[in-house]
Amino acid sequence: MADHRDGLPQGKKGNVLDRTASAPETFQDPGLPPHRPRSTDVDSGAAKRAERQVALLFAVSIIGSVLFFIGYFGIRVDGDIYSVTDPEATSALRLQNLLLGGGIALGMLGIGVGVVHWARTLMPDHELVEERHDVVTEAQRAEAEQIMGTILDESGIKRRPLIRNTLIGAAVLAPLPFVGLLRDLGPLDLxxxxxxxxxxxxxxxxxxxxxxxxxxxxxxxxxxxxxxxxxxxxxxxxxxxxxxxxxxxxxxxxxxxxxxxxxxxxxxxxxxxxxxxxxxxxxxxxxxxxxxxxxxxxxxxxxxxxxxxxxxxxxxxxxxxxxxxxxxxxxxxxxxxxxxxxxxxxxxxxxxxxxxxxxxxxxxxx
CATH class of the missing domain: 2.102.10.10 (Rieske [2Fe-2S] iron-sulphur domain)
Known part of the structure; x- marks a missing residue:
């Protein structure tokens, strides 16, 4: 018996696609796109400016933490803050809240934006594909240790002391405001x-x-x-x-x-x-x-x-x-x-x- 769909183009039977006739047998790996260098990769002056910008952001984080400590320890709110007849107490409370909130915001924002800017401008951005495998042998452990060392070298933290020192200062000071806030949640003696x-x-x-x-x-x-x-x-x-x-x-x-x-x-x-x-x-x-x-x-x-x-x-x-x-x-x-x-x-x-x-x-x- 003749098939009434024989007149259709080769590889199709009505609305049904004959996949075996048109699909390729293999797919080629397109590979990674060509790498486009950043201005900081080819211009040492741009890299130096980016380094100073990252250090400045970390310094902003340090300043924010210091402002928090000034508001927390340096400003004393005395008097009735709910009374309109005591404007000094109300003004002191507003200033303290401004320093506490603004200090925490600058502390977190500075260190966060600084790390992101550091990664986008100075850390290597080349693509890398690596198969994941379990670390089980001593040789593989040594290889993992070598990889971690390579990461530290590529991050540039060893050869950029300005970034390293400001990052350490920001990272040390940034969590301290939260310690003070946790202390104020209630007395130790309940x-x-x-x-x-x-x-x-x-x-x-x-x-x-x-x-x-x-x-x-x-x-x-x-x-x-x-x-x-x-x-x-x-x-x-x-x-x-x-x-x-x-x-x-x-x-x-x-x-x-x-x-x-x-x-x-x-x-x-x-x-x-x-x-x-x-x-x-x-x-x-x-x-x-x-x-x-x-x-x-x-x-x-x-x-x-x-x-x-x-x-x-x-x-x-x-x-x-x-x-x-x-x-x-x-x-x-x-x-x-x-x-x-x-x-x-x-x-x-x-x-x-x-x-x-x-x-x-x-x-x-x-």
């Missing part, structure tokens, strides 16, 4: 987290106005950011910010019939008004998001979610324990007051382990 300014009879006041709160002011579904009234008697030199960070509280009112209360905590709330620590138990971020319909509290940093209807147990996210609850009551004038401190330390869970170890060491020492 035992003070066990106690806050809350105690029996201390009124709950609004943040930042400092006005006391009556139970009748807290309507169903409302939320208040609360501080202890005795915090106002502290100055910044007395640890005002540290005590405020520990004692901040979220105050909310729920329908008592929708809340599960553990035995022994029946008198910790006032007709559905509950007070919980605002410090997330993951890494200590301030919790400020409240979903009224679901009764969920959310941490904006890492999305830990706490169920207010079940004593702030963790229902989502990396936090590993509920928010500490502040026991509250009402005084003779109808104002909300604390009946004691938090029953457990506030703050990240990891700090509780450190506190427990410190207390065990104190007990063993006694």
């Amino acid at each position: 035992t003070p987290l066990r106690h806050t300014l809350w105690e029996d009879g201390v009124r709950l006041v609004r943040d930042p106005s400092g006005t006391p709160i009556k139970a009748s002011d807290v309507t169903l579904g409302s939320t208040f950011h609360v501080l202890p009234e005795n915090l106002s008697g502290l100055s910044h030199d007395d640890g005002y910010l540290d005590e405020k960070a520990k004692a901040v509280v979220l105050l909310m009112r729920l329908d008592p019939d929708t809340v599960n209360v553990s035995p022994g905590r029946e008198d910790w709330n006032v007709d559905g008004i509950f007070a919980y620590s605002k410090v997330c138990t993951h890494v200590g971020c301030p919790i400020a998001l409240y979903e009224q319909r679901t009764h969920h509290l959310l941490c904006p940093c890492h999305q830990s979610t706490f169920d207010l209807a079940n004593e702030c147990e963790v229902i989502f996210g990396p936090a590993s324990r509920p928010l500490p609850q502040l026991p509250i009551s009402v005084d003779d004038e109808g104002y909300l007051v604390a009946t004691g401190d938090f029953p457990e330390p506030v703050g990240p869970t990891y700090s509780q382990r450190v506190i427990a170890v410190n207390e065990m060491e104190e007990e063993n020492g006694n």
Whole structure:
């Protein structure tokens, strides 16, 4: 029987390509493209200018690190930074923030751009294809060592002392600002987290106005950011910010019939008004998001979610324990007051382990 597609060009059958008739048997390796030398490869003056530019960028990194240290150690912020009547404290804070942020930016940018400019202008840019193989024998180890030596030679770091010395200076100083910032994340002694300014009879006041709160002011579904009234008697030199960070509280009112209360905590709330620590138990971020319909509290940093209807147990996210609850009551004038401190330390869970170890060491020492 004759094929009705026989009239088509050779190598094709209808819409089907006969690959065996048209495909070549072998492919030739096109090889590497021709190398184009840079101006620094053929002009010693251009290479010298590039070397000075790289050294200048590393010097900028060093200057940035020095500016950070000036702002961190040299500028002291005294006074009330939140008061419009104390412009000196506000100006000092702004200058310090400028030096800290600008110093870190220059430190990282200078060393990063310097390394990139060094690689693009001075380091060899010829293409190289090499098969990867495992280093198993002594001869191969020696070969790998020789390759590393060749890399150092080609980088030019041995014959360019200006670049080498500025790079060493920038690399030594650049990480130090982060050491200072890590130190400021919190005190080395975490035992003070066990106690806050809350105690029996201390009124709950609004943040930042400092006005006391009556139970009748807290309507169903409302939320208040609360501080202890005795915090106002502290100055910044007395640890005002540290005590405020520990004692901040979220105050909310729920329908008592929708809340599960553990035995022994029946008198910790006032007709559905509950007070919980605002410090997330993951890494200590301030919790400020409240979903009224679901009764969920959310941490904006890492999305830990706490169920207010079940004593702030963790229902989502990396936090590993509920928010500490502040026991509250009402005084003779109808104002909300604390009946004691938090029953457990506030703050990240990891700090509780450190506190427990410190207390065990104190007990063993006694």
